[in-house]
Ligand SMILES: Nc1ncnc2c1ncn2[C@@H]1O[C@H](COP(=O)(O)OP(=O)(O)O)[C@@H](O)[C@H]1O
């Protein structure tokens with residue numbers, strides 16, 4: 097028998113038992129539809145995230161942190177470099193702040209490391225300052241390196257005031273992909289400009305609809321930081337190494353002994369913990385404001401979710417004025433900084449240059465991030481790379497897809513059992529027919545193939561139907577999601593994707609399951625004894 | 634129909650030697666066929682007669698390669714059929730033999746034409762040729778008007794002629810017929826008998842099981858009588874005298 101004969105025969109037999117075939121096929125349709133719509137969700141999320149990463153140039157962005165700070169600065173995803181041991185005190189504080197997994201690893205570190213030996217592997221803390229930025233910029237494959245400091249600010253636009261975050265960005269960074277998606281207006285062109293860029297997230301926070309962000313251009317905003325007045329003097333004395341600016345800024349400081357860095361250091365390491373926290377809690381209440389009035393030059397994409405781009409982008413000069421004005425009002429920031437063990441005031445190697453908590457690197461497309469990462473880490477810094485992160489995300493999605501796929505597979509197994517049942521029944525009914533075919537010269541493999549084609553056809557028709565139904569389900573869900581997101585003024589985002597690999601896998605699995613389901617009935621059919629099947633009695 | 638032409642009737646072609654087929658039924662052994670020796674020559678029309686249960690169908694199924702013997706051997710053109718693989722046996726059934734049964738055994742959901750075409754699925758006949766050969770054979774048997782009828786819409790005689798067309802459309806060398814007229818009235822029996830005789834005249838060897846002594850006498854060239862799984866007599870018949 098030729099393949100055409102087998103196909104025709106299978107189609108004819110299924111057509112003859114329309115109802116039964118339809119019911120069996122429906123089982124496969126439902127299973128494949130479930131499989132497709134579930135995996136489509138995984139695929140869609142993955143595609144959307146990948147596109148987002150790509151459009152923001154995140155695959156060519158790397159963050160650099162001072163040693164020991166990487167983990168906390170980016171929600172625990174940063175790489176921890178080998179031999180990352182800070183002083184005993186800060187290690188202790190560290191483990192109270194970070195999540196249990198990291199706590200485990202850091203505890204493991206300290207248990208392996210004998211306190212006596214700890215000194216031998218202790219790395220000198222390298223400041224992440226302007227000198228370091230120059231070094232970083234010279235690494236082959238690094239296009240641009242610029243500091244990345246986030247400030248907690250209050251923003252006033254017309255008569256609304258809200259909490260936001262701000263970031264000073266050098267104009268050279270506007271050439272990178274991350275700032276390439278201008279929704280309205282333009283970037284400013286001077287590092288001393290009294291201009292600001294805001295993000296779409298900012299617009300939403302300010303109550304401006306996404307389709308009218310243009311109206312923001314040219315408007316004035318007041319960006320202010322809250323400075324803790326009397327207590328801030330102490331805070332500053334404790335945490336700011338820049339003694340000159342400290343003196344000029346807080347002339348009223350009377351605790352002379354606090355100016356002695358040795359004393360501060362001892363005081364802090366002794367008092368860090370509940371006592372200090374209570375101390376600060378009690379005093380951090382009276383504040384004064386320092387403000388910059390800026391004009392909005394442009395609106396850029398992003399800022400709606402996560403913290404990739406801050407809602408307000410400032411010029412370097414504005415940023416410096418604001419951060420020099422004082423410790424930001426956020427207690428959270430301060431404690432994070434305390435817990436990191438890199439409190440400026442505790443630094444024994446004093447330097448007059450400003451230190452950054454994070455530096456952004458814009459990477460060359462062609463250079464593998466691993467080599468740049470290794471070069472940066474060789475300088476003694478820690479890194480966070482989105483490209484590296486994405487491979488982690490992909491692993492998560494692989495598991496996510498597998499889990500969703502398993503649910504679909506369970507439905508498929510049930511559908512497969514339905515096929516077995518249908519096929520066994522039709523073989524019992526067609527025993528005599530099988531005998532006739534054998535008497536006409538059909539060989540065991542002909543009979544087997546006839547039944548395998550029949551069950552395979554149930555599977556393929558079911559798979560095609562299921563892919564279509566699955567697609568309909570995702571379209572429906574997508575419409576509902578769109579409607580919901582637009583009602584909440586969230587720009588629409590695609591949750592589902594039906595890539596060709598998914599179609600092929602769905603079809604392949606449908607066919608595979610049905611052929612497997614057909615194996616047993618087919619071999620039973622092939623074993624029918626023609627003499628028995630054709631007997632008259 | 635060239636098959637067998639120019640060969641003398643005693644040219645031994647199909648041969649059974651000490652052929653036995655036992656069945657185990659509960660504790661006892663049923664000797665459905667018990668040491669049968671039989672030579673069938675090309676062009677012969679052999680009638681197998683005997684009471685019910687004497688082993689006629691068993692012998693026919695063995696010679697047709699549908700069953701395997703417990704002992705003894707079957708020679709077809711010098712080749713030993715009982716040593717054939719299942720695949721080779723099916724080739725033998727597909728190309729060299731045709732079979733008809735008392736109960737017609739047509740496939741009920743297929744039309745007369747499709748039933749006949751089915752016989753050509755297994756001998757590599759190209760698809761367009763199948764339809765033509767099947768139509769020609771049915772027309773030859775007077776069923777030109779019945780091509781698209783299903784078995785249920787045909788009379789017993791017509792059904793058996795469709796079954797005959799199906800057995801003969803592949804031009805077999807030998808036709809095995811197991812009580813082909815057992816379910817038919819006198820008139821249809823005569824019609825089938827005439828058809829069989831004419832195919833035999835065209836050179837097709839026929840082995841026919843029948844209860845009908847008259848039919849055997851009028852068609853066959855030789856009558857073999859069986860009883861309890863053994864051959865009890867082997868005589869030339871009317872048509873062969
Ligand atoms: N599958 C079987 N199992 C047991 N006994 C069988 C089987 N097939 C046939 N027989 C027995 O073998 C004997 C010969 O049967 P059969 O060849 O069909 O006889 P006939 O065709 O001459 O009527 C009978 O007694 C029958 O009951």
Ligand SMILES: [Mg+2]
Pocket residue numbers: 686689690691811
């Ligand atoms: Mg019989």
